[in-house]
Amino acid sequence: MLKTTGVPDKALILTRFPDDVILGKPKAITECYEPIPCNPCETSCPFEAITVGEDINTPPKVDFDKCTGCGICVYNCPGLAIIVAQLKNDKAYFKIPYEFIPMPEVGETVHAINRAGEIIGEAKIEKVTLRKKQDKTALIDVSTNTELIHEFVTIRRMR
Ligand code: SF4
Numbered sequence: 001m002l003k004t005t006g007v008p009d010k011a012l013i014l015t016r017f018p019d020d021v022i023l024g025k026p027k028a029i030t031e032c033y034e035p036i037p038c039n040p041c042e043t044s045c046p047f048e049a050i051t052v053g054e055d056i057n058t059p060p061k062v063d064f065d066k067c068t069g070c071g072i073c074v075y076n077c078p079g080l081a082i083i084v085a086q087l088k089n090d091k092a093y094f095k096i097p098y099e100f101i102p103m104p105e106v107g108e109t110v111h112a113i114n115r116a117g118e119i120i121g122e123a124k125i126e127k128v129t130l131r132k133k134q135d136k137t138a139l140i141d142v143s144t145n146t147e148l149i150h151e152f153v154t155i156r157r158m159r
């Protein structure tokens with residue numbers, strides 16, 4: 001499906017997720033499936049939790065024992081191919097990259113969007129972070145329903 005539509009199927013997506021127990025803490029999910037010459041995820045992580053390795057074409061691998069869910073790799077990935085996911089207090093939490101304006105506001109209800117660009121529910125903006133070092137890629141903290149943990153990937157504003 002990835003080859004024909006650009007959208008990964010569920011089985012492929014699940015290869016990037018740890019189990020739900022590990023997701024009790026925030027963890028980086030790298031959705032970089034094809035070999036490409038790229039490694040800012042590896043070089044930006046202060047905890048050495050992402051490995052691309054000597055062959056820069058190798059897709060990144062996350063060491064979930066080392067990943068703190070800080071989100072630094074999220075805004076350093078030029079492909080916007082990383083999110084941070086967490087299951088906590090009967091909700092799913094995410095940190096996502098965002099490069100549209102106007103920015104969403106804290107407390108705003110937005111559409112939850114899947115990897116095919118479809119609306120799959122609602123999400124709430126928890127935090128918006130945009131510091132100079134992020135080079136115009138904001139880090140948006142979002143909460144939504146736990147059932148969307150493997151489906152949600154981004155947001156769309158309602159207004
Ligand atoms: S979320 Fe933070 S700790 Fe985890 S891989 Fe990304 S930069 Fe490293």
Ligand code: SF4
Pocket residue numbers: 030031032038039040041042052059060076077078079080081082
């Ligand atoms: S920085 Fe992003 S696009 Fe580049 S290898 Fe890492 S996850 Fe893939």
